[in-house]
Amino acid sequence: MDEHKTRISLPARMQKLGPEDACVVQIYGGDLGKRYSITSELTVGRDAINSIVLDMDNVSRRHARFFIEEDVGYVEDLGSTNGTFINDQDIQSRQQLRNGDLIKVGGAIFKFISGGNVEGLYHEEIYRMTIIDGLTQVHNKRYFMDFLEREMARCARYGGALALAIFDIDRFKSLNDTYGHLAGDHVLHRMAQLVAKRIRREELFARYGGEEFALVLPETSLDRAKHLGEEIRALVEEETFLFDGEEIKTTLSMGIASMVGEVEPLEFIKLADEALYEAKGSGRNRVVAHASLQGD
Numbered sequence: 001m002d003e004h005k006t007r008i009s010l011p012a013r014m015q016k017l018g019p020e021d022a023c024v025v026q027i028y029g030g031d032l033g034k035r036y037s038i039t040s041e042l043t044v045g046r047d048a049i050n051s052i053v054l055d056m057d058n059v060s061r062r063h064a065r066f067f068i069e070e071d072v073g074y075v076e077d078l079g080s081t082n083g084t085f086i087n088d089q090d091i092q093s094r095q096q097l098r099n100g101d102l103i104k105v106g107g108a109i110f111k112f113i114s115g116g117n118v119e120g121l122y123h124e125e126i127y128r129m130t131i132i133d134g135l136t137q138v139h140n141k142r143y144f145m146d147f148l149e150r151e152m153a154r155c156a157r158y159g160g161a162l163a164l165a166i167f168d169i170d171r172f173k174s175l176n177d178t179y180g181h182l183a184g185d186h187v188l189h190r191m192a193q194l195v196a197k198r199i200r201r202e203e204l205f206a207r208y209g210g211e212e213f214a215l216v217l218p219e220t221s222l223d224r225a226k227h228l229g230e231e232i233r234a235l236v237e238e239e240t241f242l243f244d245g246e247e248i249k250t251t252l253s254m255g256i257a258s259m260v261g262e263v264e265p266l267e268f269i270k271l272a273d274e275a276l277y278e279a280k281g282s283g284r285n286r287v288v289a290h291a292s293l294q295g296d
Contacts, residue, residue: 021114022073024066025125027102028109028134030054033126036110041067044105045078058082058182059106066097066112073097073114082106082182083244088189102137107181109134133207135185136192144206144214149265151218156262163225165215166272167232167254170284172211175250183243184211187250190241195232214272222258222289229254229287237285251285258289 022038036042042051045063054063060080067074076094077084084091085104097103099121101112113121131143139147148164155162169175169187176184188211195213199205204216217225233252241248255275259268271290279288 021116021118022068023113023118023122024103024110025113025122026052026108027111027125027129029056029107032134033129035122036066038066038068038073041065043078054106054108056106056108058180059108063105064103066103073112075103075112080105088186104185107185136189136207138192138196138213139204139206141206141208144204144208144216145265147204147206148216148268151216152259152263152265152268155218155259160219161221162259163215163217163220163222163256164259164268164272165217165225165229165254165256166208166212166269166276167215167229167252168210168212168276170251170253170280172250175248179243179246179248183241183246183248186243187241187248190239191236191250191252194235194239198228198232198235220258222256225256225258226287226289229256229289233285233287253279253284254287255279256287256289 024036024038024042026032026034036052043062043065044050044052044054044059045061046054046056046059047061050062060078060082062078063080064075064077064084067076074094074096075084075086075091077091086095086097086101088104097112097114099112099114103110103112111125113125115121131139133140151162169191172184175187192205192207192213196205199215202218206214206216208214215228217228220228233254237251241250253276255272255278257268257271257275275288275290279286282288
């Protein structure tokens with residue numbers, strides 16, 4: 001071969017997979033961070049005979065399988081009751097996998113990793129799991145607390161406005177009881193996608209816990225934060241969440257606080273929480289903003 005000729009590299013989706021070039025990592029539910037190499041076939045289900053055992057009531061005894069065929073990765077649903085999803089799309093039989101695909105089996109989510117540097121990609125994913133929520137794919141509470149502390153310190157030092165919003169889905173327990181936990185997961189994920197599109201680069205959107213979310217809004221007045229909150233509230237109210245043929249309508253309630261001066265993060269969060277409780281107590285599906293919190 002002429003050493004001066006350009007070497008041609010195949011795109012990742014066209015590269016053939018060797019025995020150590022593909023794996024799935026559990027990023028939500030159960031054994032977080034556990035890696036499963038796909039050397040031949042991995043079955044997933046509730047029975048102990050499976051390669052990956054998920055003790056969840058929304059997982060079938062033999063739910064799905066991962067496998068390599070002709071050096072290409074696939075996932076196949078094995079006739080499960082609740083289905084197998086790739087990037088939120090229900091698959092009917094088997095489907096080819098590409099690096100980075102998210103596969104949902106019951107209440108668990110796996111990420112498919114493939115290519116020539118699986119070890120490096122795996123460690124990147126483990127780090128990502130420390131700051132990103134596996135279900136909603138927005139930042140998690142740990143990252144939120146770090147970000148909030150940094151922005152509060154900057155606000156106290158240089159002045160300016162800082163707003164904090166905390167919101168959750170109204171009657172979420174009833175939604176789960178009526179439609180099932182998989183539907184609840186779908187609503188959380190879809191709502192997070194909708195809200196994330198409205199957030200600017202310098203702002204932070206995070207899952208605070210359960211059905212509760214938070215927004216950190218630097219250089220944002222209380223009035224501006226409330227305007228954004230109303231936009232988000234209306235966006236969710238107008239959305240029809242479709243899951244398994246069922247149309248699910250839902251709303252959210254939001255509490256907002258603003259900071260001027262130097263205060264503690266937990267005190268700031270408490271003020272936004274109090275506004276959220278007021279929104280809940282006054283009828284839900286509304287936004288309540290508290291006056292600025294003035295530090296010493």
